[in-house]
Amino acid sequence: MERGGVNGADIGLSDARVEMLRARLGDDLVLSGADTERYCRDWHGDITTGTVAVIRPRSTADVSAAVKAIGDLGLSIVPQGGNTGLVLGATPDDPEGQVVISLERMTAIRRLDVDDFSAVVEAGIVLSEFKDKVEAAGLYFPLALGAQGSCRIGGNVSTNAGGINVLRYGMTRELVLGLEVVLPDGSIFDGLSTLRKDNRGIDLKQLFIGAEGTLGIVTAVSVKLMPPAEQVATALLGLNALSDAIALYRRARRDCCDLMSAFEFMPPVAFTLAREVMPDLVMPMPGDYPAYVLMEISGSGLVDIEDLMHRFLEGVMEDGLVLDGVAAGSRAQARNLWLFREGMNEGQAKRGPHLRTDVSVPLSKLADFVQQAEEAVTLALPDCLCVSYGHVGDGNVHLNVLPPAGLSRSESDSLIYQAKGLINAVLARFGGSISAEHGIGRLKKSDFASGLPETQARLLGAVKRAIDPKIIMNPGCQLNFAEDS
Amino acid sequence: MERGGVNGADIGLSDARVEMLRARLGDDLVLSGADTERYCRDWHGDITTGTVAVIRPRSTADVSAAVKAIGDLGLSIVPQGGNTGLVLGATPDDPEGQVVISLERMTAIRRLDVDDFSAVVEAGIVLSEFKDKVEAAGLYFPLALGAQGSCRIGGNVSTNAGGINVLRYGMTRELVLGLEVVLPDGSIFDGLSTLRKDNRGIDLKQLFIGAEGTLGIVTAVSVKLMPPAEQVATALLGLNALSDAIALYRRARRDCCDLMSAFEFMPPVAFTLAREVMPDLVMPMPGDYPAYVLMEISGSGLVDIEDLMHRFLEGVMEDGLVLDGVAAGSRAQARNLWLFREGMNEGQAKRGPHLRTDVSVPLSKLADFVQQAEEAVTLALPDCLCVSYGHVGDGNVHLNVLPPAGLSRSESDSLIYQAKGLINAVLARFGGSISAEHGIGRLKKSDFASGLPETQARLLGAVKRAIDPKIIMNPGCQLNFAEDS
CATH class of the missing domain: 3.30.43.10 (Uridine Diphospho-n-acetylenolpyruvylglucosamine Reductase, domain 2)
Known part of the structure; x- marks a missing residue:
């Protein structure tokens, strides 16, 4: 000194x-x-x-x-x-x-085995690049995220990334067959098998999926590949209420034989927000409905996917479950329907700092949760705008709250903080999760810790100290641990 | 004394x-x-x-x-x-x-939520009983095992059970949404959520799936349910070689749009063995082929599953990939086709003590593995009969070896022991697993331990001691651990 x-x-x-x-x-x-x-x-x-x-x-x-x-x-x-x-x-x-x-320099595809429906890739390959190479080999890797042009597969594994296609193909966890991980002492866990079935004891790789790098560094991954999605049918549907979306989902899973690859809900304000950043966007259908569903069916081979979508829509419109709907007649039209989903996000960003949530509830309670959480926010913070959208099939809601225009940063931060508390209180009543797909990181650590049952906290500490006794792997992420004494 | x-x-x-x-x-x-x-x-x-x-x-x-x-x-x-x-x-x-x-007295279904496609059940419920109750509620629980009339769901979770439908629905792990577990100190891990997406940190429940009771006692499970399989189409196909079954599988996944629920291979001797215990069984098709595939497509709703099967068979027979095939025209006929699969197992049991294996290899290497392993056994033990069958989509082979009739128990035990060594040596060359779906238990412990890389052994020991420091949970199962000093 x-x-x-x-x-x-x-x-x-x-x-x-x-x-x-x-x-x-x-x-x-x-x-x-x-x-x-x-x-x-x-x-x-x-x-x-x-x-x-x-x-x-x-x-x-x-x-x-x-x-x-x-x-x-x-x-x-x-x-x-x-x-x-x-x-x-x-x-x-x-x-x-x-x-x-x-890991950005470790981008090799070590193996792509078409007959095995599998690939072994290094952690640093960019997701969309990997998807393109798999497609060129005649197969399909179904993980699909907004960030896929920049995110890397090791990060997808470490956060157990979700995305649009989870209802059909599962989270990243369900796509992983094996892992190579560098452990906190520098030793290498070599588990890069592509075996579909391997019941040799406790499945250690599961620990590293979703651990956000707190137990080791994922350096390579073996993953499942799927048959290509040669046919895709996309439709936007107008409904009477969000609760009808749940009933529609149940019907769609049965009618469409589990061939749905996306089933997203959006509020009417989605179109307003999208048009604020994409003024030329064409409204896909006349009228204004209390709730919208964007749905996709996909498949390969001998099933006529477009015909399946048409027969499904015919049935649900006849039964009054859907008030109006438009099915994309071309890839361009389908792209246009998805643009509303993406534009809605960009429109929110353009309005300035706002609360982004990523919560999940049991599927059967999704509509009730959205209604009660929006009511709680609107009652306490009447000037804020609630924008709720998400993945019906996963019970995953992004309930975002936008403060009114013209506030200072500290004023809007205060509203955001209050809104988060109001939503989390409703969420707790529904047994929901404060992180459906984004993880905990450092941002949600205190909310995570405060809601963690004692038994879970004790187990997490025991596992962490067993694998990383000096607490050198991403300390400060997920939970704070004291070094083993 | x-x-x-x-x-x-x-x-x-x-x-x-x-x-x-x-x-x-x-x-x-x-x-x-x-x-x-x-x-x-x-x-x-x-x-x-x-x-x-x-x-x-x-x-x-x-x-x-x-x-x-x-x-x-x-x-x-x-x-x-x-x-x-x-x-x-x-x-x-x-x-x-x-x-x-x-756990046999804990058999309650605590909740069955049709809108959530989920159920919460106690560990002791018999699998087939649970499946029946789910079916009565209009849904489907896809885990399907030979032992389903006796096995209990807690055991299915603890062994990460596989079975017939894994290629479509995954192992038990992929059907589990949450667990309740009594830990070695008697405390209760309460993780019975039915959330589809929950990325709050490390997923502790994964540790208990497949742990065979070495980390705690699973007392209740929440599981995913599926739409009912209202339509099922079953066919038995005769092929020129097992390697054609791999090509056929690839074609079937694409053509049948991932709607396959089973794709089993069987050798010609399956029919001989089945007829030894079920002499009235009707041969499903004329002729004798080097390899057989028993395949099932299933689904609900608007897809015509039977038509899909017919069009698929038409195509693959035209292309010469399948030499002959018979599609079941009724549930009774489908049952008859499956009887050969079951009869083959009973026929083996009737012939006396024999080697049962449960191995897996990468899907693309399945035919090569079976050929080389059977060759190795036949060369060294020419009087033994090899019976290889299993799940193509999972790379899972049950390569069983039947000693000739008339041997003493110790003579046949010696052949069984030699055959196991020969098969495991070939398996190691293919990077396969000695336990695809049955687990390790006490029977495979020494084979498991001898093939375990040092890093994995160290991690398993660290995790075991972190959760069960006094080594009181199922000691002697999977691995031998010394108590923490």
């Missing part, structure tokens, strides 16, 4: 650590200073932090060496994929104590 | 422990002596063992009390469901130190 004070001392210390990492891992793998900035900004650009260094391994052996080197320096590790997460799981919260390991 | 020797002393000790369990838990919950016999015999009736007592709880609170009482006595616990397992996972191997906890 004699010269330079705390700041100067810390910077000197950081520099020395960077030099030690460079000496041990080679300059090629290590970024520091201004080069680390883009790894320290979250996806929305709301939060900027810092890091001692960013390590960019080219191989699993590199990751293992980096983990050991970082551990030896007494530093901890924040694994990062495409950095598209929404809960601050992949950006440091301790700039002087944490090193980012980015 | 003064009077009665070791046996007398042990019996006295056992008696005292039984009395202490009765005093603490009540007579109604505790069986001892001859009443415990049927809980101590394995499913095939090959092995008979003993136990201090059998506890039969009526509630989760009873299970918790029993776990605490048994732990206080310094005894350990063997959880048991329907006792239909094939790997000695649910029967004691230390009659003087282990207490069986049978």
